[in-house]
Amino acid sequence: MDNISIEKFIAGIPKAELHLHIEGTFEPELMFEIAKRNDKKIPYKSVEELKNAYRFNNLQEFLDIYYAGANVLITVQDFYDLTWAYLTKVHEQNVVHVEIFFDPQTHTDRGISFDTVIKGIYNALEDGKEKLGISYQLIMSFLRHLDEASAFKTLEQALPYRDWISAVGLDSSELGNPPSKFERVFAKAREKGFITVAHAGEEGPAEYIWEALDLLKVTRIDHGNRCLDDNQLVEELAKRQIPLTLCPLSNLELKVVQDLKDHPITKMMDKNLLVTVNSDDPAYFGGYMNENYLGIAEALDLSKRDITELVINSFKASWLPESEKKKMITQIEVYFENNS
Numbered sequence: 001m002d003n004i005s006i007e008k009f010i011a012g013i014p015k016a017e018l019h020l021h022i023e024g025t026f027e028p029e030l031m032f033e034i035a036k037r038n039d040k041k042i043p044y045k046s047v048e049e050l051k052n053a054y055r056f057n058n059l060q061e062f063l064d065i066y067y068a069g070a071n072v073l074i075t076v077q078d079f080y081d082l083t084w085a086y087l088t089k090v091h092e093q094n095v096v097h098v099e100i101f102f103d104p105q106t107h108t109d110r111g112i113s114f115d116t117v118i119k120g121i122y123n124a125l126e127d128g129k130e131k132l133g134i135s136y137q138l139i140m141s142f143l144r145h146l147d148e149a150s151a152f153k154t155l156e157q158a159l160p161y162r163d164w165i166s167a168v169g170l171d172s173s174e175l176g177n178p179p180s181k182f183e184r185v186f187a188k189a190r191e192k193g194f195i196t197v198a199h200a201g202e203e204g205p206a207e208y209i210w211e212a213l214d215l216l217k218v219t220r221i222d223h224g225n226r227c228l229d230d231n232q233l234v235e236e237l238a239k240r241q242i243p244l245t246l247c248p249l250s251n252l253e254l255k256v257v258q259d260l261k262d263h264p265i266t267k268m269m270d271k272n273l274l275v276t277v278n279s280d281d282p283a284y285f286g287g288y289m290n291e292n293y294l295g296i297a298e299a300l301d302l303s304k305r306d307i308t309e310l311v312i313n314s315f316k317a318s319w320l321p322e323s324e325k326k327k328m329i330t331q332i333e334v335y336f337e338n339n340s
């Protein structure tokens with residue numbers, strides 16, 4: 001028995017991350033370095049000035065800056081360096097499994113080939129598995145502000161890399177772009193064997209979560225905060241144990257919640273929802289996995305047992321083989337016993 005602080009407890013517990021946009025891990029220092037070697041301009045004079053621009057009132061204000069930042073990524077090496085920087089960072093935080101998004105249209109729409117994007121990311125993920133022991137799954141996310149035809153084209157481009165991609169997702173500007181807009185693309189993706197997930201109920205209404213479940217047949221909801229507006233939906237999510245990939249610091253920075261003390265995660269745990277903690281876009285929202293856990297632990301006075309349950313939820317909600325899930329849950333329980 002070792003009574004370590006909650007901060008140390010969070011830092012040491014082995015974790016899985018299930019909601020992470022690789023483009024959202026682009027730290028200003030690396031952005032300036034890559035811009036320089038590609039002879040690309042960033043409309044900010046310094047790292048400090050860029051960081052000062054990271055103040056958002058809503059999702060769209062963030063997305064405008066996030067897409068602009070991705071403009072300097074050109075070569076396979078750039079995508080490799082971006083992904084490798086993320087993996088080394090979360091390795092220091094004892095993250096042992098990641099299921100991450102990439103947004104191909106952000107790059108193909110400005111003339112970068114699908115092949116360039118995925119090769120850089122894939123090579124880094126493979127190196128991460130071998131050198132850092134981090135297992136992974138890759139999720140290709142469609143940008144919902146673009147049209148159905150563009151999503152279909154992206155799905156076509158992904159087919160030669162079918163073995164490298166586990167799932168398709170849906171992200172970007174939620175309001176006005178309901179899941180129903182992509183019903184046919186998701187049907188095609190499922191036909192090709194992809195798992196489906198979707199961002200829903202971040203800014204959009206509970207109705208979008210119903211659509212994601214009923215029309216896109218998703219097995220996981222990214223965010224899902226607004227499910228609490230609809231009791232019947234909460235019941236359904238709890239009954240089916242559909243995981244919600246929550247992102248506390250993202251919610252705070254994008255004003256989905258005004259204060260972490262208002263974060264719905266404990267209310268959701270009380271309602272038997274399978275909730276998980278994730279970082280979304282850590283370079284923009286001020287924290288990776290440990291900072292997200294610590295933020296809610298402090299704001300909501302979570303115990304080590306609460307943190308342990310949340311960490312176990314992430315492994316349950318992951319796409320690891322059952323044997324691996326069991327092994328990790330046992331390891332986490334031993335960690336709890338030894339450190340509480």
Ligand code: ADE
Nearest residue numbers: 021171172173199280281
């Ligand atoms: N793309 C990157 N982060 C996102 C978020 N939080 N919501 C929707 N699209 C995103």
Ligand code: ZN
Nearest residue numbers: 171199222280
């Ligand atoms: Zn997201």
